[in-house]
Amino acid sequence: MSAVASIAQPPAPVVFVDRDGTLIEEPADAQVDSLSKVRFMPGVFAALSELTRHGYKLVMVTNQDGLGGQAYPRTVFEEVQEFVLNAFSSQGIFFDAVLVCPHTASDGCACRKPRTQLVDRYLGTREVDLVASAVVGDRETDLELARNLALRGLRIQRGGTPGACRSCSRDVVISPGRRRRPPFRCA
Numbered sequence: 001m002s003a004v005a006s007i008a009q010p011p012a013p014v015v016f017v018d019r020d021g022t023l024i025e026e027p028a029d030a031q032v033d034s035l036s037k038v039r040f041m042p043g044v045f046a047a048l049s050e051l052t053r054h055g056y057k058l059v060m061v062t063n064q065d066g067l068g069g070q071a072y073p074r075t076v077f078e079e080v081q082e083f084v085l086n087a088f089s090s091q092g093i094f095f096d097a098v099l100v101c102p103h104t105a106s107d108g109c110a111c112r113k114p115r116t117q118l119v120d121r122y123l124g125t126r127e128v129d130l131v132a133s134a135v136v137g138d139r140e141t142d143l144e145l146a147r148n149l150a151l152r153g154l155r156i157q158r159g160g161t162p163g164a165c166r167s168c169s170r171d172v173v174i175s176p177g178r179r180r181r182p183p184f185r186c187a
């Protein structure tokens with residue numbers, strides 16, 4: 001092995017990002033079960049590009065209630081999901097992993113946010129800079145997931161308007177930052 005090959009890359013930080021209400025708008029009935037319901041959140045392409053440029057990996061973590069059941073067939077989810085992922089990849093935005101809980105709250109599974117099983121499994125396969133990592137979402141359960149993982153949690157307000165920082169209540173924006181420093185700040 002050459003000396004160059006033996007130099008380890010520092011672990012990259014990860015932004016664990018929710019889908020509905022965060023990357024795309026969540027409709028009133030809470031289920032994005034047709035392409036006509038897909039609306040990207042304002043600024044989301046620029047924000048994710050910026051995170052990618054600053055060395056962040058992106059991991060999508062989403063609860064999809066009852067996925068695979070009669071009311072929400074897998075083909076319906078996949079059509080929307082493929083459209084969303086293609087739109088991001090066309091802009092150079094790629095997800096290192098997409099983690100989906102298909103259960104409902106009453107199933108009592110170990111993978112539904114704010115439970116950590118999906119992320120724990122991901123972390124078991126990667127070296128991650130946890131200090132610089134964050135969970136971003138629009139619901140209290142996303143922030144609870146962050147707490148359960150001992151990661152920073154940032155809330156995006158539903159409906160496409162800026163969210164608020166949990167600790168100071170000021171708006172959260174995603175802004176440029178130096179490499180190794182999270183490009184998040186309170187406005």
Ligand SMILES: [Mg+2]
Nearest residue numbers: 018020021138
């Ligand atoms: Mg959400």
Ligand SMILES: [Zn+2]
Nearest residue numbers: 101109111112
């Ligand atoms: Zn689950």
